[in-house]
Structure formats: C-alpha cells, structure tokens
Amino acid sequence: MTKIIDKKIQSIIQQCESLSIDDIEKLSNYKKLKTISSIKSRRCCDIYLILAIIFGLLSLFTTGISHTGIEHFLEYSYRKLFSIDIYREECLAPKLESIIDIFRPPISCDICHNLNHIERISNITREEFEEKYAYTNRPVIITDAMNNWLATEEFNFKFFKRLYRMNSSALLAVEENCQFFPYRNKDEFETLGDVFDMDLERAYMINDNYRPWYVGWSNCDYSTAYLLRQYYTKPYFLPKQSESSKLDWIFMGTPGFGAHMHIDNVDLPSWQAQVRGRKQWTLRPVPECFFQCKELKFIVEPGEIIVLNTNVWYHKTFVISEDEISITIGSEFD
Ligand SMILES: O=C(O)CCC(=O)C(=O)O
Ligand SMILES: [Fe+2]
Numbered sequence: 001m002t003k004i005i006d007k008k009i010q011s012i013i014q015q016c017e018s019l020s021i022d023d024i025e026k027l028s029n030y031k032k033l034k035t036i037s038s039i040k041s042r043r044c045c046d047i048y049l050i051l052a053i054i055f056g057l058l059s060l061f062t063t064g065i066s067h068t069g070i071e072h073f074l075e076y077s078y079r080k081l082f083s084i085d086i087y088r089e090e091c092l093a094p095k096l097e098s099i100i101d102i103f104r105p106p107i108s109c110d111i112c113h114n115l116n117h118i119e120r121i122s123n124i125t126r127e128e129f130e131e132k133y134a135y136t137n138r139p140v141i142i143t144d145a146m147n148n149w150l151a152t153e154e155f156n157f158k159f160f161k162r163l164y165r166m167n168s169s170a171l172l173a174v175e176e177n178c179q180f181f182p183y184r185n186k187d188e189f190e191t192l193g194d195v196f197d198m199d200l201e202r203a204y205m206i207n208d209n210y211r212p213w214y215v216g217w218s219n220c221d222y223s224t225a226y227l228l229r230q231y232y233t234k235p236y237f238l239p240k241q242s243e244s245s246k247l248d249w250i251f252m253g254t255p256g257f258g259a260h261m262h263i264d265n266v267d268l269p270s271w272q273a274q275v276r277g278r279k280q281w282t283l284r285p286v287p288e289c290f291f292q293c294k295e296l297k298f299i300v301e302p303g304e305i306i307v308l309n310t311n312v313w314y315h316k317t318f319v320i321s322e323d324e325i326s327i328t329i330g331s332e333f334d
Helices: 002-018 028-041 045-063 070-082 090-103 126-134 157-163 169-177 192-196 222-228
Strands: 119-121 140-142 214-219 248-253 270-276 279-284 296-300 305-308 314-319 326-332
Touching: 157 248, 169 192, 169 214, 169 222, 192 214, 214 222, 248 270
Parallel strands: 119 140
Antiparallel strands: 140 305, 214 248, 248 326, 270 305, 270 326, 279 296, 279 314
16 A cells, blocks of 8 residues: 555656746645655654654644544644545554554443353344344344345455456555555555455465465445445345445455454444355453453354444454355444
8 A cells, every 4th residue: 555655656746847847846745745755765654653643742732622532633643744644554554553442432341241142133123123232332143134145146256356357446446545454464465456466276275275365445436335235235134224334344365364353443333244254253342341241252154244343342353164265245334
C-alpha cells in the first residue's frame, strides 16, 4: 500500500514539474508533497506517529477538543499535519491496534458474565434476534442463514482471482481505497494483487509442504459490492431497519494461519458468514472483566454465520479445515 502511495506522490510531483511553472518550490501544496515524499522515502513511519501524537496532544490541551478514541485523535492529527489518510498508512496499523485498548471506554462485564459457551441458534425471528443479540454484545452463531446462497458453490480462490484480475476496476478500487490486511504474510503481499498472483498450487495447497497464507480486505467499491451481492443476501435475522453497510469484508486463507488477537475500533457490530472451510475463534474478554468472564474458544463451520461486536471482544482466528481454504464474507450492521 505504501508503495502505491509513494508512486502516486512521485507521479504527481513529476506532473507538476513537467508544467515548467516558475518558482514551483514556492507553491505550498508542492512543498507539502515534496516533504511527504522525502519522509516516506526514508521510511520514517515512526516520525509520523511521534509528530502526530505530539501535535494531537498539544491541540487537545490547547483547544479542549474531545475525541472519542485514539484513532480519531491520531487521524485528526495526521490530517492536520500531513493531509494524510491514516487508514491507508499501513505502517501505522499495528501501532494503532496496540493503543486502541488504552483509550477504549470501559465495557460492562454484563456482556460476558456467566457466558460459558457461544449459543448456536436457528429459525429465529428478527424481533427475537434484535432483542437478544443484535445490540447486546452477546456473540451468537446462526446455523440456517446461508440456505440458497450461490456463494457457497461459487466462491473459491479462482472466483476472486478472476474478480480481482490485474488492472480490473475491482482490484484498483481495493488497492486505492479499501483496507487490506496481509497478517503474517506482510513481507510477501503488499497489495491484494500480490495475493492473486500466487501460484494455484500454493493457493489450493496441492503440496503437503505449501506455505500457509491468510489475508483480509474490505471491498469499498460500489459496483464490486453489487456484484458480490448477487451471490449472497442480507441475513434474514437482521433487524428490518438495519442497513447492511456498503462494505463487505472478506477473509481468506489456508489452515494454520488466521488473524492475531486484537480488538477493533469500528462503528458497529458485524456478522461473518463462513462460506468455505472451518475456522476456530478465540474470544477474550476485555481486561477489566478478566476475573468475571471466561475466554471462549469455538469453531464456526461452513454454512454458519457468527455475529460479534468486535469492538468489545478481543478476537483471534485460526483456520482448521483439513483440505480447503477458509473463505468468509461479512459486514457491519446497524
Ligand atoms: O475472520 C478473521 O480472521 C478476522 C475477522 C476480524 O478480525 C473482524 O471481523 O473484525
Ligand atoms: Fe477484528
């Protein structure tokens, strides 16, 4: 991602220079671009972060602006300082994750008190779901909500490889505007395009000694979302007024890998449909509830949907299917 941003900045600088404007160095936006490009080429992510924190703290103390979370605070600082969108700066993501928890508002342990296992339910009405689970932060698995989904037959590595083929608008949209998490493969997958460049033998685990991989990305492109929604429908149990967000989140990868333990700072709870493969989830209560609540470990099977508020539960995943990759699709809901 950072490479793409670097390339863009360089190409804008070149375009500016090719205009042969007198005294171009005096133009403030040109100066800003040059500064960013020189900082980026020295790979000084830490300098960005430190400056943003200092600037953010100063503005908090001097203007009394109240921010709801550390991400908003840093985002604000970055925007002011560098006019940069923090969410596209991959170097910041791990640092942000580790400090989200410090600034998170306290969570009531009612959400996990006496919770010893995750319920599996089916045939639930919207009303019952809304009352018991939608906004109560109690995780739940729904076992009958993917009947008639074309996705269960059609979604596989090759499907997404075709959708995100080189230079396709779907791929460009993800690379330019959406989030991409390469997890433990960050040294080899810089963009989603790199994932689909992988040879099919590795993708399909043809050899026993294949190298595991696991990635996740958001699809924030309207036409790709429209296409994907031909293959699944909004889960029947979600409240009627709830608009599934326009963002689909897709997670995909081989047994042996998954997402590390983390807590999110997104707006809403979410559902995630296990289209293929099996995935083990570990949910850990927030530290203030350690003495009242238990860590929960369970498996989501193909055809099941987990509903979870990832803002109040630490969560980690691990693909455990025997002979196929795990593919999930999900979304936040309100
Ligand atoms: O499915 C995964 O591996 C991770 C999902 C996750 O972190 C999330 O939905 O917030
Ligand atoms: Fe998460």
